[in-house]
Amino acid sequence: MERVPATLVAFAHxxxxxxxxxxxxWFRNPVAVDSKPDSSPVTIxxxxxxxxxxxxxxxxxxxxxxxGEEHGRERLEAEWVWVFDPIDGxxxxxSGRPLFATLIGLLHEGRxxxxxxxxxxxxxxxxxxxxxxxxxxxxxxxxxxxxxLGRALxxxxxxxxxxxxxxxxxFERVLGRVRHAIWGGDAYASGLVASGFLDLVVxxxxxxxDVLPLxxxxxxxxxxxxxxxxxxxxxxxxxxxxxxxxxxxxxxxxAALAGG
Amino acid sequence: MERVPATLVAFAHxxxxxxxxxxxxWFRNPVAVDSKPDSSPVTIxxxxxxxxxxxxxxxxxxxxxxxGEEHGRERLEAEWVWVFDPIDGxxxxxSGRPLFATLIGLLHEGRxxxxxxxxxxxxxxxxxxxxxxxxxxxxxxxxxxxxxLGRALxxxxxxxxxxxxxxxxxFERVLGRVRHAIWGGDAYASGLVASGFLDLVVxxxxxxxDVLPLxxxxxxxxxxxxxxxxxxxxxxxxxxxxxxxxxxxxxxxxAALAGG
Numbered sequence: 001m002e003r004v005p006a007t008l009v010a011f012a013h014x015x016x017x018x019x020x021x022x023x024x025x026w027f028r029n030p031v032a033v034d035s036k037p038d039s040s041p042v043t044i045x046x047x048x049x050x051x052x053x054x055x056x057x058x059x060x061x062x063x064x065x066x067x068g069e070e071h072g073r074e075r076l077e078a079e080w081v082w083v084f085d086p087i088d089g090x091x092x093x094x095s096g097r098p099l100f101a102t103l104i105g106l107l108h109e110g111r112x113x114x115x116x117x118x119x120x121x122x123x124x125x126x127x128x129x130x131x132x133x134x135x136x137x138x139x140x141x142x143x144x145x146x147x148x149l150g151r152a153l154x155x156x157x158x159x160x161x162x163x164x165x166x167x168x169x170x171f172e173r174v175l176g177r178v179r180h181a182i183w184g185g186d187a188y189a190s191g192l193v194a195s196g197f198l199d200l201v202v203x204x205x206x207x208x209x210d211v212l213p214l215x216x217x218x219x220x221x222x223x224x225x226x227x228x229x230x231x232x233x234x235x236x237x238x239x240x241x242x243x244x245x246x247x248x249x250x251x252x253x254x255a256a257l258a259g260g
Numbered sequence: 261m262e263r264v265p266a267t268l269v270a271f272a273h274x275x276x277x278x279x280x281x282x283x284x285x286w287f288r289n290p291v292a293v294d295s296k297p298d299s300s301p302v303t304i305x306x307x308x309x310x311x312x313x314x315x316x317x318x319x320x321x322x323x324x325x326x327x328g329e330e331h332g333r334e335r336l337e338a339e340w341v342w343v344f345d346p347i348d349g350x351x352x353x354x355s356g357r358p359l360f361a362t363l364i365g366l367l368h369e370g371r372x373x374x375x376x377x378x379x380x381x382x383x384x385x386x387x388x389x390x391x392x393x394x395x396x397x398x399x400x401x402x403x404x405x406x407x408x409l410g411r412a413l414x415x416x417x418x419x420x421x422x423x424x425x426x427x428x429x430x431f432e433r434v435l436g437r438v439r440h441a442i443w444g445g446d447a448y449a450s451g452l453v454a455s456g457f458l459d460l461v462v463x464x465x466x467x468x469x470d471v472l473p474l475x476x477x478x479x480x481x482x483x484x485x486x487x488x489x490x491x492x493x494x495x496x497x498x499x500x501x502x503x504x505x506x507x508x509x510x511x512x513x514x515a516a517l518a519g520g
Contacts, residue, residue, distance in 0.1 A: 028457065041440060091442045095413060095449075096457030098382065099359065122358070122382075153355060158443050159419040180301060182351045183418050184444025189355075197288065197356030 003131030004106070004114050008080075012104050012116050012127065015056055019049040019086055019102040020120030027121055028096045041090045046070050049086035049102060057082055065107075067235070069209045076235070081107040085209040089157075089186030098122055101187045105213030112233075115216035117191040126191040128220035134194050143223040143245030144196035149177040149252055152199040155189035156181060161205040167240070170228070170257045174202055177256065190214045193245045194221035200253065201243040204228075208235050218243055224250040228257045263391030264366070264374050268340075272364055272376050272387065275316055279309040279346055279362040280380030287381055288356045301350045306330050309346035309362060317342055325367075327495070329469045336495070341367040345469040349417075349446030358382055359448045365473030372493075375476035377451040386451045388480035394454050403483040403505030404456035409437040409512055412459040415449035416441060421465040427500070430488070430517045434462055437516065450474045453505045454481035460513065461503040464488075468495050478503055484510040488517045 026045035033041045050070045057064055065081035066074045075081070082104070087093050089100030098121035106114035113130040126141070128134035134141055146152050154175065162168040175181055178200065185192070185201065187210065192198040194217050211225070211233040218225040224247045227233055228240040242257070244250035286305035293301045310330045317324055321342075325335035328344040335341070342364070347353050349360030358381035366374035373390040386401070388394035394401055406412050414435065422428040435441055438460065445452070445461065447470065452458040454477050471485070471493040478485040484507045487493055488500040502517070504510035 028455075091413075091440050094457075095415065095442055096452050096455060097359070097442070097445070097448075099357070153351075155355065158441070160441065180351055181418070181420065182355055182357070182444055184442055185357070188357075192356050195288075195356060197354075 001108050001113050001130050004129040008106060008114060009127070009129050011060065012106065012114055015053045015104050016102055016116050016118040016125060018052045018056060020118055022049045022052060023087065023093070023102070023120045027093065027098070031094065033094050041094060042070065043090065043094060045093065046087045046090055050084050053082070053084050053086065053104070067209060069207065079109060083107065083209050083212045085213065088210060089188065092184070092186060099184070099186060099188045101191070103187055103209060103213035105209070107212065112212045112215040115213040117187055117214065117217055119188060124191070126194050126217045128194070128216035128218070130216060132220065134217050134220035136191070136195055141195045141221055143193060143221050144199070146199040146246045147248035149174070149249065149256065150179060152178045152249060154178040154181045154200045154202065155185040155192070155198050156183055156202055157186050158183065161203060163205060167204055170259070171202060171204070173256045173259070174253055187214060190218060190243050193223055193243050194218055196245060199245050199249060201241070202253065204240040206239045206241055207237060208233065208239065211239050211241050214243065223247070226250070226254070228254070230254045261368050261373050261390050264389040268366060268374060269387070269389050271320065272366065272374055275313045275364050276362055276376050276378040276385060278312045278316060280378055282309045282312060283347065283353070283362070283380045287353065287358070291354065293354050301354060302330065303350065303354060305353065306347045306350055310344050313342070313344050313346065313364070327469060329467065339369060343367065343469050343472045345473065348470060349448065352444070352446060359444070359446060361447045361451070363447055363469060363473035365469070367472065372472045372475040375473040377447055377474065377477055379448060384451070386454055386477045388454070388476035388478070390476060392480065394477050394480035396451070396455050401455045401481055403453060403481050404459070406459040406506045407508035409434070409509065409516065410439060412438045412509060414438040414441045414460045414462065415445040415452070415458050416443055416461065417446050417463055418443065421463060423465060427464055430519070431462060431464070433516045433519070434513055447474060450478060450503050453483055453503050454478055456505060459505050459509060461501070462513065464500040466499045466501055467497060468493065468499065471499050471501050474503065483507070486510070486514070488514070490514045
């Protein structure tokens with residue numbers, strides 16, 4: 001794919017607008033917080049925001065597939081597949097903290113070609129699509145140079161996302177070498193990498209809808225996103241992710257995670 | 261003190277306005293990030309925001325004392341002492357993440373009687389003053405009931421803030437019992453407790469300017485803030501803090517930290 005058709009980019013904006021309207025309606029208003037089987041929280045705002053995006057796909061692009069966090073998978077064999085995380089960072093959402101995001105991805109023949117990170121309370125939207133630069137609120141954005149771990153600003157959502165001792169030790173090899181770490185960013189942190197404010201995000205225990213929408217945003221801004229072994233993210237569960245603004249930094253982080 | 265004089269409340273707003281103007285000027289613009297002796301980051305925005313507040317005190321309240329993060333202590337024996345953390349959450353500030361805050365406290369004969377948590381990018385301000393309710397953007401706010409650890413939403417800025425094994429173990433006794441934890445909140449998280457969106461903040465490695473401004477905000481909203489032994493915060497270095505929206509929860513957290 002040389003360039004994502006403009007109609008699909010416009011449709012992605014429309015999906016984000018619809019999800020954002022629901023989030024603004026529920027944010028900081030009383031919502032019941034239910035627990036999913038993995039004990040992660042979910043609210044009516046997550047469910048409604050995904051439902052409205054699925055409805056729009058069903059109405060306007062009925063042949064496309066959908067992979068969503070709250071309402072499952074349909075037609076994953078389709079040429080175009082939409083990937084939805086209606087509220088990435090539900091814990092931030094229910095805490096009244098405007099750092100959650102709607103994530104929207106589009107796969108073409110299995111490859112992520114379009115991605116959106118939308119923060120509807122702040123009115124901030126990153127969109128990346130193959131064939132053009134990543135845009136932040138309509139203006140092209142770039143990652144910043146940072147080849148060295150010792151100068152990097154790292155973000156990680158939670159120290160509790162590392163499940164085995166080996167995984168935690170690998171993460172801590174990176175954590176121990178960076179200049180500073182901040183915590184609690186969720187996908188919004190990857191937007192900040194695309195804009196050149198952060199250098200690095202290292203996470204684990206992610207699902208495909210947490211990761212795939214970020215790929216075009218990061219790549220279109222000059223960065224790299226892979227799993228901890230340097231491979232592109234796929235459709236499997238329980239993924240681990242390295243996002244680096246500078247591809248030289250990315251290489252060093254992969255080596256450090258592997259024990260180097 | 262029955263009620264903080266309205267002129268002092270108005271002056272605190274004026275200080276926050278002045279600091280916020282400087283933060284909006286520098287936020288997401290290139291700033292050099294220097295390291296302080298404790299390796300924490302500091303920028304020209306921190307220094308300028310504190311300098312403008314100190315200038316205003318010198319001009320309008322020359323007899324008052326000042327305790328500031330960046331420019332030291334003056335006249336701590338004065339009847340009224342202003343406490344300034346010009347940017348609490350400098351790591352968020354330099355990452356382009358609008359969760360940092362200006363903290364302003366006022367001590368009367370050593371006791372915190374007024375506090376401000378101001379987020380200048382979002383336009384969010386909590387102000388608490390003895391004798392009245394805490395206000396969030398001008399409207400009274402309250403903490404929410406949450407007597408049980410097992411239902412509590414906990415915020416903690418960083419897992420790296422616990423310095424000894426014993427301190428970390430005590431924190432983890434609390435962490436292991438709450439419903440959910442979110443990370444990376446800095447003082448903004450205490451504002452969210454005052455508004456009833458979060459239940460609990462447990463932190464360590466804090467300085468008096470990180471803690472004292474929060475006391476009137478939390479108490480005026482119905483919550484409690486003490487050190488890990490249940491004592492009011494003082495002027496010493498390296499403080500540990502428990503902020504709870506529900507005083508019954510506060511009691512249980514103090515017991516859990518002590519090993520119960």
